[in-house]
Amino acid sequence: MTRRTTLTEVAQQAGVSEITVSRVLRNSGPIAPATRERVMEAVRALGYVPNRVAGTLASSGSNLVGIVLPSLANIVFPEVLRGAAGPLAKMGYQPVIAVTEYDPAREEALIESLLAWRPAGLMVTGLEHTPRAEAMLRNAGIRVAELMDSDGAGIDIIVGFSNVDAGRIAARHLLSRGYRRFGYVGHGGGATIGKDLRAEKRWSGFAMTLKEAGYAVSDKEIVDAPSSVAAGRYGLAELLARSPGLDAVYLSNDDMALGGYFHCLSQGISIPGQLALFGHNALDVGQVAPQPLSTVRTPRLKIGEIGAKLVCGDAPPQTVDVGIELIEGATA
Amino acid sequence: MTRRTTLTEVAQQAGVSEITVSRVLRNSGPIAPATRERVMEAVRALGYVPNRVAGTLASSGSNLVGIVLPSLANIVFPEVLRGAAGPLAKMGYQPVIAVTEYDPAREEALIESLLAWRPAGLMVTGLEHTPRAEAMLRNAGIRVAELMDSDGAGIDIIVGFSNVDAGRIAARHLLSRGYRRFGYVGHGGGATIGKDLRAEKRWSGFAMTLKEAGYAVSDKEIVDAPSSVAAGRYGLAELLARSPGLDAVYLSNDDMALGGYFHCLSQGISIPGQLALFGHNALDVGQVAPQPLSTVRTPRLKIGEIGAKLVCGDAPPQTVDVGIELIEGATA
DNA sequence: GTGTTGAATGACAGCGCTGTCATGGCTGCC
DNA sequence: GGCAGCCATGACAGCGCTGTCATTCAACAC
Missing domain, CATH: 1.10.260.40 (lambda repressor-like DNA-binding domains)
Known part of the structure; x- marks a missing residue:
């Protein structure tokens, strides 16, 4: 240099x-x-x-904010990041990002190397961390926001929604529409990627609600790949090949659901008459489709935005449930 | 603290x-x-x-790499980021990101504040910068990679492809398929967002090639909003309402094209018989649609990957043209 | 004229680490 | 036995900035 x-x-x-x-x-x-x-x-x-490096050392306060995301493979987390980027820039902070690929061990290592930069705050995804990661977050002496999930206890600031409820909403909607033979298409991680715990929470909310109503999921296909439109299309095809009698399928998110929808369009399966499809997130792309996806809207931009503001502010520790909303759509 | x-x-x-x-x-x-x-x-x-802040100051060398992206609103730039994140992590570097919203002035300011952290390298998008931004990049004494565009001269490392060629390929494909009445749907920036110069380069390559062949674009709709599926759907609807006789439409990217495709599905416009659609990028979502989009594949992950490796290495200044590929698809 | 204020500036130490050079002890070898 | 040569460790300065306290000087009051 x-x-x-x-x-x-x-x-x-x-x-x-x-x-x-x-x-x-x-x-x-x-x-x-x-x-x-x-x-x-x-x-x-x-x-x-x-030279902010020198400035930070002298004044012991950086303008860096660490952001730990599980994945950049679909638009969901970039949207959270985008939500955060605005307020951060406005307040003079700089985002440093780290991607865990859903791997808790990698998350732990990344949190450590972010902390090494003595950031002003840290935003992480989800409430589940390794014990050492959690200890580091607690002892860092900085604000920490945990995003995207409110089903559990947190460290400092939580900004999210209940994934369990999202699954429940899906189940209740499908039940209320009269569907009775249920399937599920989920995503695994593939070889190198960890588990999506929030998708599992949705699944559990879904299954639980069906059970309470006296029903159950008849068949379930977990595609061993990260969530994607292609995985959803493949997964639904597999599921239907095995269990042609299903009348409603819950998919782990809108990418997957859009893939499923594409499969049905290709195969001439009429939606929602022959088969109902329900997703999660209310991605724009799904809402602009010829039949808008039936799904649950999650305010991802807002989560990033609120998270950023709270992490850089001095509000007391708190949980902000940003809420979710049933989007009836036209596929279920 | x-x-x-x-x-x-x-x-x-x-x-x-x-x-x-x-x-x-x-x-x-x-x-x-x-x-x-x-x-x-x-x-x-x-x-x-x-404390890496102290370490960096003492050793005058950080492990930070600045990444300047124009937008996080669609999956394109997150994919570039994802491509870069892997190699960076492997080599022990940490990405610091900044989002310009396509605004050159904001880019200048963001480059300055990234440089304040004395990063090991900087990755920026495109070849066009304000004079001061360019001067800062040249004088920073660090490796600089300019991504996503190879139509022009650069500062140090260029990793991209020719957007002009992408437009040309689109035009040649449509011509070779016998289409003659051409339309274009592009995106503007909306109120607060700057111009997408690379989309304009594609447009110019497209228009130029048609002209060389003795044809021209009969009608053109520029949606005054950032690129999105919704904007594409709206834009194509407007265009067709005004010019119902078109037989092929080039759209500024696959988001827009998918929106257009959705419009046609909804309206019962048969693709590509009644109308041909051509996009750009070969996004996964477009390739899994019932009719895969006709488009041009751009290796976005690879661009991020190569850019990261070169910025952190000590190869000489160079231009890497990652190449693009016609995807014939089924919509044109 | 003296003292009081406040605006404008400066001297100095130190943030937490690393580069450089120095030092002490040990092994091996003629 | 004496010395080269290496391993393991330490002392010290300084990276480029900012917090703290001190200083200067003009304006003003009495």
């Missing part, structure tokens, strides 16, 4: 002390307009870019 | 000097096994997490 210009050089160029330059750049303390102008000119002339 | 344990405390606990602890933690220099064990025990006992 070539030597970059430092505060000292700017100070010399402007004929003032370093601390004065520092104050000008941070708008802190009283500065004579003439001095400010002279300093800014030197900054411009030298193309000076402040 | 609560006081966190420091190297010094670990050193005291282990009965060695700070530098020894430092060496153990970084596996640098010779360390007696017994000493190493004693140090690691102290680290564990105190829950010590190294």
Whole structure:
């Protein structure tokens, strides 16, 4: 790395002390307009870019916010990130991101290396962490937000919704529409990817609600791959090949459900007459389809947004349930 | 921020000097096994997490890599990010991300604040930057990769493909299939979002190729919103309402094209008999649709991957054209 | 004229780590 | 036995900035 210009050089160029330059750049303390102008000119002339590494070390406070996401393979977590990016930028924070691929061990390692940067706050996904990860989060002395799930206890700030309820809503909707022979298509992780615990919570809410009503899932296909439209299409095809009598299928999310919908379109299976499909998330793409997917809307942008604001603020620890909403759609 | 344990405390606990602890933690220099064990025990006992801010300042070299993306609203850039995340993690680097919303001024500001963290490298999107942004990138003394576009000159490393060619390929395909009455549906930015220069390059390649063949685009609809499935659906509807005689429509990307496809499905417009649709990117979702979209495949994961590797390596400045591929699909 | 204020600036130490050079002890070899 | 050569460890300075306290000086009151 070539030597970059430092505060000292700017100070010399402007004929003032370093601390004065520092104050000008941070708008802190009283500065004579003439001095400010002279300093800014030197900054411009030298193309000076402040070194926040040094600044952070000196002031023990960075503008970094760590964001730990399980995956970037579908649009869900990028949307959370997008929700957070706005407020963070507005408040002068910089997101540092880490992707776990749903692997708790990787999450632990990533949390540690994020913490090494002494971030101002950390946003993580979900409530389940390894004991050491949780200990690190508790002892970090910074705000921590856990996103996307409110089914459980948290560390500091929780911003999410109940995945169990999402499954329940799906089940109740399908029951109320008169469907009785239920299937489920879920996603596994493939070889290198861990379990999607929130999808499992939805599944359990779904199964539980059916059971309470005296019904059950007749058949279940778990595609051994990360969630995707292709996986959903394949999974539904498999499921129907095995169990042609089903009249309603719950899929682990809208990617999967859209895949299932595509399968039905291709095969001439009439939706929802012959088969009902229900997803999760209310992704835009599913709502613009010829028949909007029946699903549950999750406010992902809002989760990122609120999470970011709380993590950078000084509100007390709290759980924000952003709520979810049944989207009746046209596929169930 | 609560006081966190420091190297010094670990050193005291282990009965060695700070530098020894430092060496153990970084596996640098010779360390007696017994000493190493004693140090690691102290680290564990105190829950010590190294402070990379201090480390970076002392050694003038961070493990941060800045990534500047125009948008997170569709899956394209998250895929680039995902492509980069793997190699970066493997090589021990941490991505810091910034989102410009296609605004060059915002890009300039974001590059500056990324540079303030003295990253090891920077990955930006596209070849067009403000003069000051470009100057900062050139003077930063770090590796810079410009991604997603190879139509122009770059600063250091370029990893991308020709968007002009993508437009040309689309035009040639439609021409070769015998279509003659062409339309275009593009996306603008909406109120707060800048121009998508790469989409404009595709458009220009498309229009140019038609012209060379003696044809032209009869009608054009630019939706004043960021690219999305909904925008594509709306845009195609508008275009067809105005110009019902078109027989082939090029859309600015696959999101838009999928929206158009959904519109046709809803309206009973037969594809590609009555109307041909051509997109860009070969998104998974479009390839799993009942009729796979006719489009051009862009290797987005690969771009992120190669960009990350080059930025963190010491290869000479170079342009890597990852190439694109016509996907004939079934919609044109 | 003296003292009081407040605005504007500076001197200095230190944030937590690592690079550099120095040191002590041990092995091996003629 | 003496010395080269290596292993293991340490002392010290300094990375580039900011917090704290001190200083200067003009304006103003009495």
